[in-house]
Every structure is written in structure tokens, then in C-alpha cells.
Amino acid sequence: MKLIKWLNLLALGCALFIGMASCDDNDNNSGELKLSTPTVTDIAVPAATVTSEVTVCQEDIDFGRIRVMTYGFCYGKAINPTIYDATVKTTPENGKMTASLTSLESDTDYHVRAFATLYPNGVIYSDDVSFTTNAQGTISELNDYVPPTYADNYTDIADWNQRNKWNLANVHDPSVVLADDGYYYMYQTDASYGNAHAAGGHFHGRRSKDLVNWEYLGGTMKSLPAWITPKLNEIRKAMGLEEASPSEANFGYWAPCVRKVKDGLYRMYYSIVVPGHINGPESWGERAFIGLMENNNPANNDGWEDKGYVITNASDKGLDYMIKPDDWANCYFKWNAIDPSYIIDKDGKHYLIYGSWHSGIVSIEIDADTGKPATTLPKPWGTANDIAPYGKLLATRQMGNRWQGSEGAEVIYNAQTGYYYLFVAYDALDVPYNTRVCRSKDINGPYIGIDGTDLTANGGNMLPVVTHPYKFNNSDGWVGFAHCAIFDDGKGNWFYASQGRLPKDVPNINASNAIMMGHVRSIRWTKDGWPVVMPERYGAVPKVPITENELAGKWEHIDLSYSYGKQKTADNMTLSSDHKVTEGSWKGATWTYDATNEILSFSNGVEVCLQREVDWEANPRTHTIVYAGYSKDKTYWGKKTR
Numbered sequence: 001m002k003l004i005k006w007l008n009l010l011a012l013g014c015a016l017f018i019g020m021a022s023c024d025d026n027d028n029n030s031g032e033l034k035l036s037t038p039t040v041t042d043i044a045v046p047a048a049t050v051t052s053e054v055t056v057c058q059e060d061i062d063f064g065r066i067r068v069m070t071y072g073f074c075y076g077k078a079i080n081p082t083i084y085d086a087t088v089k090t091t092p093e094n095g096k097m098t099a100s101l102t103s104l105e106s107d108t109d110y111h112v113r114a115f116a117t118l119y120p121n122g123v124i125y126s127d128d129v130s131f132t133t134n135a136q137g138t139i140s141e142l143n144d145y146v147p148p149t150y151a152d153n154y155t156d157i158a159d160w161n162q163r164n165k166w167n168l169a170n171v172h173d174p175s176v177v178l179a180d181d182g183y184y185y186m187y188q189t190d191a192s193y194g195n196a197h198a199a200g201g202h203f204h205g206r207r208s209k210d211l212v213n214w215e216y217l218g219g220t221m222k223s224l225p226a227w228i229t230p231k232l233n234e235i236r237k238a239m240g241l242e243e244a245s246p247s248e249a250n251f252g253y254w255a256p257c258v259r260k261v262k263d264g265l266y267r268m269y270y271s272i273v274v275p276g277h278i279n280g281p282e283s284w285g286e287r288a289f290i291g292l293m294e295n296n297n298p299a300n301n302d303g304w305e306d307k308g309y310v311i312t313n314a315s316d317k318g319l320d321y322m323i324k325p326d327d328w329a330n331c332y333f334k335w336n337a338i339d340p341s342y343i344i345d346k347d348g349k350h351y352l353i354y355g356s357w358h359s360g361i362v363s364i365e366i367d368a369d370t371g372k373p374a375t376t377l378p379k380p381w382g383t384a385n386d387i388a389p390y391g392k393l394l395a396t397r398q399m400g401n402r403w404q405g406s407e408g409a410e411v412i413y414n415a416q417t418g419y420y421y422l423f424v425a426y427d428a429l430d431v432p433y434n435t436r437v438c439r440s441k442d443i444n445g446p447y448i449g450i451d452g453t454d455l456t457a458n459g460g461n462m463l464p465v466v467t468h469p470y471k472f473n474n475s476d477g478w479v480g481f482a483h484c485a486i487f488d489d490g491k492g493n494w495f496y497a498s499q500g501r502l503p504k505d506v507p508n509i510n511a512s513n514a515i516m517m518g519h520v521r522s523i524r525w526t527k528d529g530w531p532v533v534m535p536e537r538y539g540a541v542p543k544v545p546i547t548e549n550e551l552a553g554k555w556e557h558i559d560l561s562y563s564y565g566k567q568k569t570a571d572n573m574t575l576s577s578d579h580k581v582t583e584g585s586w587k588g589a590t591w592t593y594d595a596t597n598e599i600l601s602f603s604n605g606v607e608v609c610l611q612r613e614v615d616w617e618a619n620p621r622t623h624t625i626v627y628a629g630y631s632k633d634k635t636y637w638g639k640k641t642r
Contacts, residue, residue, distance in 0.1 A: 032056070032066075033054070033055070033066055033068070033116060033118070033124060034054070034055040034056070035052050035053075035054060035055075035114040035115070035124065035125070035126035036052050036053040036054075036055070036114070036126060037127040037128075037129050038050045038051060038112050038113065038126060038129050039052070039129075039415045040101075040112060040129060040131040040492070041415060041416035041492045042492050042525070043131060043133055043134055043491050043492035043493070044134065044492070044543075044598075045104055045105070045106045045133050045134055045136040045543070046102060046103055046104045046105070046106075046136075047100050047102050047596070048100070048101045048104060048110075048131065048133070048492065049098065049099075049100055049101075049416055050073050050098070050099055050100075050101055050112055050114075051415070052073070052096070052097055053095055053096050054071070054092045054095055054096065054097055054116075066118065067118060067120075068117070068118055068119075069117040070089050070116070071089065071091060071092055071114075071115070071116050072089035072090055072097075072099065072114070072115055073087065073088050073090070073099050073101065073113065073115065074086065074087045074112070074113055074115055075087075075088075075101050075110055075111065075112040075113075076111060077108065077109065077110060077111070078111060079128055080111065080113065080125075080128045081111055081112065081113055081128075082113075082115075082123075082125070083115055083117070086101075086103070087115075088100065088101060088102070096418075097114065104133050106133055106134060106135050106136030107132070107133060107134070107136070108132065109130060109132050110130065110132070110133065111128050111129070112128070112130075112131070113125045113126050113127070114126035131491070131492075132491060133491075134491060134492075134493070135543070136543055136544075136545075137541075137542025137543045137544040138542070138544065139544060142541070142542050142544045142612075145541060145542055145623050147539050147541075147614045147620075147621040147622060148212055148539050148614065148621070149621070150167050150168070150169075152502070152517055152616075153502070153506075153515060154166070154170075154193070154515065155510070155515070157169065158170065158192070158193040158194055158196055159194075160197065160198075160199055160200065163196075164216060166206075166214075166216050167213065167214050168214055168517055168519070168520075169193075169516075169517060169518075170191070170192035170193060170196065170197065170516060171188055171499050171516055171517065171518030172189045172191035172192075172483075172499045172516050173188055173189035173191075173254065173255040173256075173408065173483045173498075173499065174186050174187070174188050174485050174497045174498065174499065175187050175188070175255075175256050175257045175258045175268075175485045176258075176485045176487045176495070177258045177259055177266065177298070177487065178488075178489060178490065179260065179266070179297075179298050179299070180263065180264075180297075181297075181299055182209060183207040183208065183209055183298075183299070184208050184209070184211060184487075185205060185206075185207045185258065185298045186205065186206050186207070186208070186214065186485075186497070186518070187203050187204065187205045187256045187258050187268060188203070188204055188205075188256070189203075189253065189254045189256075190202050190252075190253040190254070191516060192516070193511075193514050193515055193516065194514075197219075200218050200219045201218065201219020201220070201222045202219050202220070202221040202222075202223075202253040203219060203220045203221050203253060203256045203268065203270055204217070204219050205217040205219075205220055205298070205301055207298075207299075210540055211495065211520050211538055212520075212539055212540050217301040218301060220293065220301055220302075221270070221293070221304065221306070223248070224248045224251055224272070225306050227306075227308045227309055228251070228272060228274070228289060228291075229245070229246070231309050231312075232244060232246075232286070232289075235287070235312065235379075235380065238379060239278075239319055239381070240319070241278070244276060244286070246274055246275045246276050250276075251272055251273065251275060252271075252272065252273035252275075252288075253270070253271075253272055254270075254271045254272070254273060254288075254338055255271055255338060255340070255483065256268050256270040256271075256340075257269045257270075257340045257341050257342050257410075258298075259342045259344075261344070261368075261371075264297075265294065265296060266294065266296070266298055267292060267293070267294055267342060267371050268292070268294070268295070268304060269340035269342050269352065270290065270293065270340070271291075271337065271338040271339060272288065273286075273288040273338065274286040274287055274288065274289070278321045278332070279321055279322065281325070282322060282324055283322050283323070283325070283332070284325055284331055284332035284333065285325060287312050287333070287337065288312065288313055288336065288337045288338050289309060289310075289311075289312050289337060290310045290311045290312070290337045290338070290340050290352070290354060291306065291309060291310055292306070292307040292308065292371050292372070293306050294307055294371070307370075307371060307372075310340075310352070310372055311337050311352070311354070311364065311373065311377065311390065313333040313335060313336055313337045313380060314334055314335045314381070314391070315332050315333045315381045315382075315387070316381075316383060316384045316386075316387055317332050317334075317381070318381055318382060319381060320332070328402060328403035329402050329403055330402060331358055331402040333358050334358060334359050334384075334387065334402075335354070335355050335358060335359060335362055335387075335391050336354075336355055336356050336357055336358040336359075337354060338354065338355075338356050339354060339355070339356045339408050339409060339483075340352055340353070340354045341354070341409050341410045341411050343411045343412065343413065343420075343443070344368075345420075345443045346413055346415070348368075349365060349368075349443070350365065350366040350367070350368045350371075350374075351363050351364065351365055351366060351411075351443055352364050352366050352373075353394065353409050353411045354391070354409070355391065355407075355409065356406070356407030356408065356409070357403065357404050357406070357407055358402050358403070358404065359393075359396060359401075359402055360394070360395055360396030360397070360406070360459070361393075361394045361395045361396070361422065362390070362392055362394060363391060363392050363394055363443065363444055364389070364390065364392070373389075375389055377390060392444055392445075393445075394444065394445050394447055394455075394456055395409075395424065395438060395445075395447050395456055395459075395462065396455065396456075396459040397426070397459055397460070397461075397462070398459055399459040405426060405428075406424050406425065406426050406427075406462075407424070407425050407483070408424065408482065408484070409422060409423065410423040410484055410485060410486050411443070412486045412487075413443075414494075414529070414531075416492075416529075417439075417525065417529035418441065419439040419441060419529060420439060420440050420441070420442070420443050420447075421437055421438075421439045421486070421531060422438050422439070422440070422447050422455075423435055423436070423437045423466065423484050423486060424437070424438075424462060425482035425483040425484070426462070427564065427565075428565075429480050429482070430479070430480050430501065430504075430513055431469060431479040431480055431501075431503070431504065431565050431567075432469065432479075432480075432565040433469070433480045433481055433482040433483070433501075434466075434467060434468040434469065434481065434482055434562065435465070435466040435467040435468075435482040435483075435484055435496075435498070435533075436449075436462035436463065436464070436466060437462070437464060437466050437530070437531060438453075438455050438462050439529075439530075440456075449461075449462050449463045449464070450463050450464045450530055450632065451632055451633055461562075463633060464530065464630045464635055465560060465561060465562050465635045466484075466531070466532075466533050467481050467482060467484075467496070467498070467533055467560075468481065468560045468561075468562065468563075469481055469503075469566065469568065470535070470558055470560060470569075470570075470637065471567050471568070471569045471570065472535075472556050472558070472570050472617045472639065473556055473641075474617045475616070475617040476503055476512075477503065477567055477569075478500035478501065478502070478503075478519070479501050479503050479504075479513070479567055480499065480500065480501030480513070480516075481498060481499075481500045481501070481519070482498055483498055483499070484496050484497060485497040485498070493522070494522070494523035494525070494531065495520055495521065495522060495523060495538065496519075496520070496521045496523050496531075497518065497519065497520045497521075498518075498519055499516045499517065499518060499519065500516070500517050500518075500519045501514070501515060501516055501517075502515040502517075503567060519537050520537060520538045521533050521534045521535075521536070521537055521538055522534045522538050522611055522613070524609035524611060524628065525609075526607065526629065526630065527599070527607070530630060532608075532628040532629055532630065533628060534611050534613055534626050534628055535558070535560075535613075535626050535627075535628055535637035535638065535639060536614055536615065536616055536624070536626050536639060537613070537614060537616060538613065539614030539616075539623075541613055541614060541623045542612070543612065544612065545595070545598075546595070546610050546611075546612065547595065548593045548595060549577075550640075551575055551591075551625070551640075552575050552577040553574070553575065553640060553641075554572065554573075554574055554640070554641045554642045555572070555573045555574070555575065555584075555638050555639065555641065556570035556571070556572065556639050556641055557571055557572070557573040557584055557585065557636065557638045558570045558571075558636065558637040558638065559585070559634060559635075559636060560634075560635040560636060560637050561634040561635055570638075571584055571585060572584055573585070575591055579591050579592065581602070586602060586604060586606075589603045589604045590602070590603040591603070598610045598611070600627060605631065606629055606630075606631050606636060607629050608627035608628060608629030608636060608638070609627060609628055609629060610625055610626070610627050611625070611627075612624070612626075613625075613639075615639060615641075624641070627639075
């Protein structure tokens with residue numbers, strides 16, 4: 001009997017390591033099992049998700065040098081919890097173990113360690129990691145909740161002399177970073193209703209503690225950087241062209257990207273577009289530049305120090321710059337040096353993602369110390385091989401077409417899912433603007449859509465649609481709704497920020513489509529690891545658990561799937577208390593509710609994520625329940641009305 005028990009234990013230990021790494025001649029870890037410091041994500045009281053990587057040589061299992069009885073996580077309120085505290089057991093798959101920590105209290109500090117029990121050597125632990133659970137709201141807090149009151153039509157405070165009242169008025173192409181002082185800092189393209197910002201410098205900033213109330217800070221760049229025109233003429237001279245003296249007033253200041261690099265270091269990559277043409281009106285337009293500023297404390301809005309040139313447009317047309325400016329499909333530039341996005345990948349490497357409209361979105365590795373390209377760039381023209389150092393293609397909408405109708409890339413990494421996510425803005429920015437997303441296990445691709453399309457190798461229609469022009473009832477709705485910033489709060493909560501424009505020709509508003517209100521929305525993640533953006537803007541509604549009996553009633557439902565330039569409108573949908581859809585486009589379907597994960601499932605195969613948010617269209621505003629979700633090729637938004 002003892003022999004049989006021994007063999008069973010050994011077989012169990014071997015089975016637990018299916019998918020683990022194997023040794024090679026250079027492996028120094030023979031006979032050793034390692035557990036990485038856990039990553040805690042998806043924190044939603046009373047649960048959180050925890051992940052740890054398991055490193056062991058398969059040969060150590062095969063030859064009995066390591067015999068594992070159990071794997072799991074231990075957690076508690078004191079540092080370095082042990083298996084005598086709360087535990088959850090799990091089984092590794094493909095070198096990673098994941099589990100859900102349960103019975104967590106709200107607004108509480110916890111510690112967690114991964115563990116493995118070995119025979120006969122006892123227990124080994126990973127390093128300790130701490131996390132804080134979110135404050136869990138109560139029904140009384142929900143009843144006492146006061147929603148934001150600022151107006152979406154801000155024309156009466158749009159002037160520069162009323163900028164202290166702007167809050168999220170006059171926001172375009174935002175970038176958001178959470179700083180050490182607890183503030184979220186937002187920076188943006190130079191754009192405002194009536195060009196009210198023109199006297200205040202460039203790349204304007206504001207900050208907030210709660211993502212609802214924002215303090216306007218002003219411009220971070222006082223004037224055109226001194227290096228721009230000399231760099232332009234350095235390139236023009238090498239091209240055999242005369243020097244240019246473009247007017248400073250006509251430069252474009254577009255789409256900054258701000259990131260915290262480490263404690264005491266923040267970087268802002270910005271794009272500046274040079275006015276004019278390369279060689280007269282029958283040639284392609286002048287180039288753009290991406291530059292860099294740094295700051296050790298964004299609370300000092302005047303503390304941004306310019307570090308100069310990073311990259312410019314690259315062309316594989318050699319010096320054949322006399323291509324007509326309306327020949328979009330054969331334009332001079334291959335990569336367009338605008339719309340930077342900066343990311344430090346999971347391995348600690350730094351990348352700049354950029355591009356827009358011409359041939360697609362590309363990546364280039366960045367030196368961590370300087371913030372500049374990791375390798376010296378050649379002249380920005382030549383053959384495709386000559387300009388290869390200017391970027392590796394990540395995604396394109398149309399292979400071989402130099403006029404993409406896509407821009408504004410944003411790349412983030414979600415440690416919980418193990419994917420990099422590439423968000424891209426599609427179409428013209430006035431009305432049709434919409435947001436798409438694809439993902440990859442590697443920072444450099446291939447990036448795949450939810451329908452399986454390889455956007456790196458083949459291009460195509462990127463799905464899913466994340467945001468799109470829309471309109472709930474009793475409102476004008478929003479259009480021009482893309483070029484996003486994606487960020488998190490360090491507690492597992494993710495957010496989407498962008499501008500939204502009012503539609504054209506709204507009565508009693510002059511140039512209504514030039515109204516650009518900053519939008520911040522919560523992101524939820526589907527079971528399959530895709531981000532869904534909530535249909536109503538974030539308003540810090542207390543996170544009171546959503547119960548099943550709240551779901552029966554009237555809803556507004558929007559099929560948010562792509563339709564060029566069309567503002568998608570809501571129809572009515574009714575959920576009955578006996579779990580049926582009795583009104584609307586899904587009439588006849590049934591529904592079920594997963595209260596733990598707050599996911600509403602329909603018998604037509606669609607699952608949507610629920611969240612409490614502000615009903616911005618109600619008068620007066622109040623809180624409600626909203627949903628967002630995907631099918632393979634469609635996006636759905638909804639909100640409960642009564």
C-alpha cells in the first residue's frame with residue numbers, strides 16, 4: 001500500500017507540471033522550483049485575481065528530484081502570509097498558476113504569496129506582494145450619491161478668461177498618467193472651442209484626484225522648441241533643398257503621450273507638424289517631428305524640460321518628393337511621425353509606437369536612459385531597407401495603401417490577460433471617429449482582432465469596435481469619439497479617456513461640432529480578455545453590488561456596430577422578472593445573471609458586463625446600471641432607465 005501511495009503522489013507531482021519549462025545545457029536551476037512574485041488584478045470586492053509564474057525543469061520532475069504535492073496562494077492582512085492563513089489551491093497551466101482570492105473586505109490592505117508544498121522538503125513561498133481592495137459602497141451611499149453637474153454645452157465658459165471653470169471642457173486627444181502625488185494628470189492636443197487656448201502655450205494640462213473634477217493647469221510648452229526649424233533645415237539641406245522659414249503660428253501641436261518612467265521621472269512625447277510643402281505646392285506636405293520633454297514632478301506644470309528630437313517621417317520614395325499632394329495612395333512618406341504612444345513592456349524594454357494615416361502603426365525600441373531611439377537612425381529617405389530602422393509595422397487598415405483612415409494608436413499591457421492591446425482611431429475626426437482594438441502576446445505583434453483577423457500581416461477591418469458615435473434618448477449624443485488614452489489606477493481598475501464632440505447643427509449652439517468635451521469611462525474585461533468601454537461616462541458612483549432583482553425593467557439598447565458617420569441610436573428593451581426579453585430587437589431571448597462577476601448573459605450568445613454609472617441623459621442626472629459587450633462582429637451598449 002505504501003508503494004502504491006508513493007507512486008500516486010509521484011504521478012500527481014508530474015501531472016501538475018505539464019507545460020512547465022524544460023532544462024537545457026545552459027540551465028542553472030536544476031533541482032530548484034521558483035515562484036514569481038504574484039500579480040494581483042481585477043480587484044472587485046469581495047474577490048481579486050492573482051497570478052504567479054512557475055519555473056522548474058521538466059527533467060527534475062521526470063527524475064524525481066522535485067516532488068510537488070500542492071500549489072496555491074496564501075493571503076492575509078499581515079506581511080508574508082503562510083499556509084496557516086487563508087489559502088486557495090490551484091494547478092499550473094503552461095507555466096502559470098492563477099486563482100481567485102475570495103471573502104475580501106473593502107478598502108483593506110492585503111498581502112499574498114504563492115506557495116508550493118514539496119515532498120519531503122516542506123513549503124516554498126514566493127516574495128510577498130501587497131494590494132488594497134476598493135472601497136465597497138453601501139445602499140445608503142448610493143441613495144446619497146450626488147452626480148456631476150457640469151454642462152456638456154460649455155459655450156458660456158469657453159473663453160480663455162474662464163479657464164478655471166473648464167473642468168473637462170476643451171479636451172482633445174488626451175493622455176493621462178497617475179503620478180506619485182495621487183493626481184491623474186491629463187495632457188492634450190492644442191484644440192479648443194474658438195481657439196481659446198491660443199494665448200496659453202502648448203500641450204495643455206489639467207489634473208484630478210477623482211477623475212471627475214479637473215483643475216486646469218495651462219500649457220506645458222511656452223513656444224516652439226528651438227531645435228525644430230534647424231532640424232528641418234538640416235534635413236532639407238541633405239535633400240538638396242533650400243532652407244525654409246515656416247511661421248511659428250502655423251505649426252501644429254498634436255497628441256502628446258505622457259508616462260511615468262520611474263519614481264521622479266515622467267516623459268512626454270509630443271508631435272509637431274511643420275506647415276508648408278517639401279518643394280512647392282505640387283509636392284507632398286512638409287514633415288512632422290516627434291520630440292521629448294521630461295519632468296520630475298508634473299505638479300510643476302512649468303517643469304517640463306525639452307530633450308529635443310526623437311524621430312521624423314520616413315519615406316521609401318527616395319528623393320522623389322514631387323508626388324502630387326492629392327495622390328493619397330502613393331504618398332511620399334511611408335511612416336508619419338505623429339501620435340506617439342510610449343510603453344515599457346513586461347520585460348522592461350521601452351518602445352515608442354507611432355504613425356497615422358499613411359501606411360499604418362509602427363514600433364521602435366527606445367533607450368531607457370535617454371528616451372531616444374535605441375539605435376542611430378539613418379537619413380529619413382531611401383529604399384524600404386534603408387528606412388527599416390524607423391519602425392516595425394504593427395497594424396494597418398489596408399495593405400499597400402498610403403491613405404489609411406486610422407490614427408491615434410495607444411498600446412497597453414494587461415498582466416492579468418497576458419496581452420498587449422493596440423487601440424486605434426478610425427475615420428475622420430469630426431463625426432465618424434470611432435475606436436477599435438486588437439491584441440498580441442508580443443509587443444511587436446502579430447496583432448489579432450476579435451474575429452481572428454491578423455492586422456499585422458494582412459491588415460483589414462479591426463474588430464471589435466470599442467466606441468462609436470451614439471445617442472441615447474433625451475440627448476444629442478456624441479460623435480467624433482476616439483483617439484483614446486488607456487490607464488489604470490493601480491488597483492485593477494482600467495479607464496478609457498478621449499474627447500467627444502457634439503453632433504453638427506445642434507440647435508442654439510454655434511459650430512456645435514467644435515464642442516469637445518473630455519470623456520472618462522470605465523473599462524471592464526470580458527471572460528475572453530477583451531476590454532469593453534462603458535457607455536456612460538465615469539462619475540464615481542459608489543460600487544454597490546448589482547443584484548439580480550434590479551435588472552428587470554426598461555433598458556435602452558444600442559447596436560454600436562460600425563456604420564460610417566452614422567450616430568447609432570437606442571431602441572427600447574425590456575427584461576422581465578421571469579428572465580425573458582419581452583421587448584426590443586432581442587425579444588424572445590432569455591437572460592441569466594452571474595452576480596459574482598456582474599455579467600448578464602442572453603440566450604442569443606451575447607454576454608455583457610454590468611456597472612453602475614451616471615445616467616447623464618436623465619434630468620436631473622442620477623445613477624443607473626449600464627452594460628457593454630461583444631459578439632464576434634458586433635458591439636452592444638445599454639443602460640437601465642426604470
